[in-house]
Amino acid sequence: MEGAAEARFEDRRQAGRLLAERLRDLSGRQEWFDPVVLALPRGGVPVAAEVAKALDAPLDVLVARKIGLPGQPEVGIGAIAGDAPPVYDEQVVRMLGITVDELGADVARERNEVHRRVALYRGRRPAPDLRGRTVVLVDDGLATGVTARAAIRLIRDEEPARLVLAVPVGDRHAVAELRPETDDLVCLSEPEDFRMVGRWYDDFEQVTDDEVVEFLAALSPPERLRPTRHH
Numbered sequence: 001m002e003g004a005a006e007a008r009f010e011d012r013r014q015a016g017r018l019l020a021e022r023l024r025d026l027s028g029r030q031e032w033f034d035p036v037v038l039a040l041p042r043g044g045v046p047v048a049a050e051v052a053k054a055l056d057a058p059l060d061v062l063v064a065r066k067i068g069l070p071g072q073p074e075v076g077i078g079a080i081a082g083d084a085p086p087v088y089d090e091q092v093v094r095m096l097g098i099t100v101d102e103l104g105a106d107v108a109r110e111r112n113e114v115h116r117r118v119a120l121y122r123g124r125r126p127a128p129d130l131r132g133r134t135v136v137l138v139d140d141g142l143a144t145g146v147t148a149r150a151a152i153r154l155i156r157d158e159e160p161a162r163l164v165l166a167v168p169v170g171d172r173h174a175v176a177e178l179r180p181e182t183d184d185l186v187c188l189s190e191p192e193d194f195r196m197v198g199r200w201y202d203d204f205e206q207v208t209d210d211e212v213v214e215f216l217a218a219l220s221p222p223e224r225l226r227p228t229r230h231h
Contacts, residue, residue, distance in 0.1 A: 009202070012140050015169075023186060037055065047167075060122075064079050067086060070106070079150035080107060121212055121213060162183045167188075169188065
């Protein structure tokens, strides 16, 4: 397990600074190749901004969306990222007897939202080319981990040299399940009684779209990003 058993954070920015310290230490012990920091918006962006500044790396976003349980959209049973196929919590889907066809409308709606947010956040700026680079994927916390898993699998398709998942706090089960899918996973706190991400922040105000755009404008100048070969 990485980090202390339990920790609280003042807000996402403070959590990002603490996470950045751990990542700087990790990068000093390994060979990192042209690192780029990708945030899962919206909550992961303020955290990732501190990481990007500390690593002197560009910041961008990877938009992923949760797929909710039919009739209970707040209960995540899957996620999508980019145009990749959905990733589901297979155990939960089997247990509930849900078919992929039943989720088709929800997947289409969330896919449209992914495209809308990518256009809003990135505008005409090209997506970063991840091939051969060290990619640091950052969120403000891991609950089920299904959204991060969808993002990780999309990143792997881009053939990075190294994939690092970094979060301030996470559910122990989710952290353990995702660790084999990464080259490094840094989680500062894995509370025994996790419940939800926001419980471990004193200030967990919702991050707005405008704030995301501002962070990206400050830390993602076009000249520091190489145009992607894929899209």
